[in-house]
Amino acid sequence: MFILCLLLWILFNGRFTTEIFLFGVVISAAVYAVSCTLLGFSFEKDKALMRRIPGILKMALIFLREMLKSNLAVTKMVWSGRKLSPCYKTFEAHLRTDAARIVLADCITLTPGTITGTLEGDTLTMHCIDVSMADGSEEAAFICQLQKIEGNGGSEDDV
Secondary structure, eight states: OHHHHHHHHHHHHSSOOHHHHHHHHHHHHHHHHHHHHHHOOOHHHHHHHHHHHHHHHHHHHHHHHHHHHHHHHHHHHHHHOOOOOOEEEEEEOOOSSHHHHHHHHHHHHHSTTEEEEEEETTEEEEEESSGGGTTTGGGOHHHHHHHHHHTTOOOTTOO
16 A cells, blocks of 8 residues: 555656655655554455455456357347347355445446346356356356455455
8 A cells, every 4th residue: 555655646746866866755645644544454364465466357257258248138139129138137146245245236337238136145146138147157257256356365355
């Protein structure tokens, strides 16, 4: 978090000088100290997050790919004029943390043609505008990547 604060300080100043850099180090250190004291940040949590960044970036790419595929599928359904068969699909996500379950539910909701109806424990119920969109939801790339991210350690609150 310290490095992120320092980089934002330099970026928002618009130029790089020794004075701006040193002042940014002091300000960033103060913000980090207050965050550690009041918000529960720690160096260990920062290290755990840094280890997860590649997995989080891969999750973002998977989400963009799935969103594009879903957009194309929904567009094709609309333009074809065929009768849609909406359905509900309930499945177990097998994720350890609540944060990962919420990220999964949000990814499903943000993907065109699907919406998360309920999230109770590890069980999700999603609504799909067509039965074909529900196939393979238990083995979705979202779930596999979230399980890999969870496997990199961390506390119950982290994803």
